[in-house]
Amino acid sequence: MTLKFYNTLTKQKQTFEPIDDKNVRMYVCGPTVYDYAHIGNARPIIVFDVLFRLLRHTYGADHVTYVRNITDVDDKINARADKEGISIAEVTKRTTDQFHKDIKALGVLEPTVEPRATDHIKEMIEMNKTLIEKGHAYVAEGHVLFSVPSMRDYGRLSNRTLDEMIAGARVEVASYKKDPTDFVLWKPSSGNEPGWESPWGFGRPGWHIECSAMSEKYLGKTFDIHGGGIDLTFPHHENEIAQSRCAHGTDHMANLWMHNGFLQVEGEKMSKSLGNFITINELLEKWPGDVLRLNMLRTQYRQPIDWTENGLDESYDALKTWYSRCEFGKANELDETVFNALADDLNTPKMIAALHQLKGDGLAGSLKALGFTGNLDDPRLNSLDETAIQALITARNQARADKNWAESDRVRDELDVMGVVLKDGPDGTSWEAKR
RNA sequence: GGCCUCGUGGCGGAGUGGCUACGCAGCGGAUUGCAAAUCCGUGUACUCCAGUUCGAUUCUGGACGAGGCCUCCA
Numbered sequence: 001m002t003l004k005f006y007n008t009l010t011k012q013k014q015t016f017e018p019i020d021d022k023n024v025r026m027y028v029c030g031p032t033v034y035d036y037a038h039i040g041n042a043r044p045i046i047v048f049d050v051l052f053r054l055l056r057h058t059y060g061a062d063h064v065t066y067v068r069n070i071t072d073v074d075d076k077i078n079a080r081a082d083k084e085g086i087s088i089a090e091v092t093k094r095t096t097d098q099f100h101k102d103i104k105a106l107g108v109l110e111p112t113v114e115p116r117a118t119d120h121i122k123e124m125i126e127m128n129k130t131l132i133e134k135g136h137a138y139v140a141e142g143h144v145l146f147s148v149p150s151m152r153d154y155g156r157l158s159n160r161t162l163d164e165m166i167a168g169a170r171v172e173v174a175s176y177k178k179d180p181t182d183f184v185l186w187k188p189s190s191g192n193e194p195g196w197e198s199p200w201g202f203g204r205p206g207w208h209i210e211c212s213a214m215s216e217k218y219l220g221k222t223f224d225i226h227g228g229g230i231d232l233t234f235p236h237h238e239n240e241i242a243q244s245r246c247a248h249g250t251d252h253m254a255n256l257w258m259h260n261g262f263l264q265v266e267g268e269k270m271s272k273s274l275g276n277f278i279t280i281n282e283l284l285e286k287w288p289g290d291v292l293r294l295n296m297l298r299t300q301y302r303q304p305i306d307w308t309e310n311g312l313d314e315s316y317d318a319l320k321t322w323y324s325r326c327e328f329g330k331a332n333e334l335d336e337t338v339f340n341a342l343a344d345d346l347n348t349p350k351m352i353a354a355l356h357q358l359k360g361d362g363l364a365g366s367l368k369a370l371g372f373t374g375n376l377d378d379p380r381l382n383s384l385d386e387t388a389i390q391a392l393i394t395a396r397n398q399a400r401a402d403k404n405w406a407e408s409d410r411v412r413d414e415l416d417v418m419g420v421v422l423k424d425g426p427d428g429t430s431w432e433a434k435r
Numbered sequence: 436g437g438c439c440u441c442g443u444g445g446c447g448g449a450g451u452g453g454c455u456a457c458g459c460a461g462c463g464g465a466u467u468g469c470a471a472a473u474c475c476g477u478g479u480a481c482u483c484c485a486g487u488u489c490g491a492u493u494c495u496g497g498a499c500g501a502g503g504c505c506u507c508c509a
Contacts, residue, residue, distance in 0.1 A: 011439085029509080041509050074507075159438060160505075184507085207507045229509030230440090236507075261440080262503065269502090298447070298458090302440080304502055311447070314459050321458095324473090341449095349448050353457040405468055412470080423472045430472090 003058060003343045006302060008233060008257040009157055013345055016256065018224050024055050024064045025223035027215045029232055032071040033095035034080045036279040037102055039307055040263040040270055046293055047260045047301040048227045049108040049371060054342050057334055057369065067218045068111040069211060070096055072118050073194055073204055088194055102280040105289035107371035115214045121196045123213040124205045127247050128185045136246040140176035142188035142201050148181040151242050157257060158234035183239055185209050208239035216244065226254035230261055260301045266308050285379055290372050291316045297348040319376055322355060322363055328374035331365030338366045378433035389420055393429050
């Protein structure tokens with residue numbers, strides 16, 4: 001029952017040994033709630049949900065604490081509220097609600113705690129105070145800045161040295177920074193920017209400090225796993241480590257750092273300018289959540305994934321086959337072959353191969369434990385008139401019984417135009433929505 | 436320029452120093468009024484060049500190629 005994971009910190013796959021196997025602790029960076037979540041945002045959510053499930057299976061559901069935050073203070077949110085002429089609170093509420101709805105449809109469990117940044121300003125201010133006291137941060141023009149040179153081994157996670165960073169710095173350096181690599185812990189707010197009173201004046205926190213403050217509150221000064229997208233490795237996670245370690249005087253923050261790879265759409269980087277920006281919400285209008293979930297897991301989490309229509313078709317077919325081979329019921333245990341695949345650095349392609357070899361309760365139990373619902377109903381079904389469809393099918397079967405093939409085919413074509421595909425089996429005729 | 440990840444059949448995607456997954460598509464067959472669906476069977480691959488080795492897709496070095504980060508993007 002050993003789990004092995006690739007650790008970004010050590011650049012190797014290693015055996016997972018929790019600090020306390022009665023309370024395995026994991027933190028994952030959640031969304032910044034300024035816009036609908038896109039399919040790229042869904043990747044870490046799904047990947048670490050699978051990890052959460054694996055940990056619960058291994059150590060017991062009551063022995064895993066999973067924290068996934070909501071970042072509800074950020075300049076992107078301010079910009080969005082400005083643009084739409086609504087309040088910041090409206091933006092974050094609307095976006096957060098939609099986010100919850102989206103990921104629920106993807107079969108994602110709720111984390112143990114889902115802290116919001118704005119509920120933890122006090123903790124962030126305290127941490128900043130500590131960093132200043134210990135000489136790791138300083139105040140300048142209403143800002144609090146982290147002094148990167150004050151930390152000897154800054155850069156271990158992203159594997160870069162201070163010299164490299166200074167040499168590679170391409171951004172214009174703000175005049176109040178003592179060192180170009182220093183980053184913001186607190187910044188002043190004015191006008192209609194959100195802000196809170198602090199020892200350094202009215203202002204708001206920098207991005208990185210929130211995760212340090214919230215992870216400490218719910219998981220302690222050190223914990224087991226920290227996850228997120230690979231783009232967060234630098235600077236976000238590097239800076240979290242700097243803040244937490246320097247504030248607490250510890251030699252590590254999390255033992256294991258896991259990062260999921262990026263997602264492309266039909267071979268191209270997803271971006272608004274290319275017009276291939278897909279939200280979870282949009283996909284759910286056409287595809288059942290189970291299909292999106294499986295499609296995300298067809299690629300091992302560290303590899304880049306190419307999100308394609310063809311892939312979704314294949315995922316749909318695979319699920320259809322599996323669901324025809326089993327009955328979702330009481331069984332909810334992972335089959336050993338499925339577990340073993342996941343235990344090897346979340347090898348989900350291997351897991352899928354294992355699922356293809358299963359049937360009955362072993363298959364149903366594994367699928368259920370993995371977060372699949374067994375429901376492949378087309379989300380667009382509601383718009384189709386089931387009574388009319390049934391009437392047409394009955395009419396067609398009468399025509400077939402009369403060997404009136406012309407009429408039978410005509411009805412089938414009529415249904416086809418309605419978006420209904422027929423399947424004649426030994427037990428009669430069934431139908432599904434055309435994709 | 437620096438750092439990281441990776442190059443497996445038509446496609447997706449595991450894995451291994453010799454026995455070469457799995458899925459999809461294709462092809463052949465069964466079934467079907469005809470399709471679809473379903474079932475059975477089946478071919479095809481390890482980027483290139485050196486080296487180590489009895490033997491490398493798997494190890495080492497190099498070349499070429501792809502993607503990412505270095506800009507508060509998951």
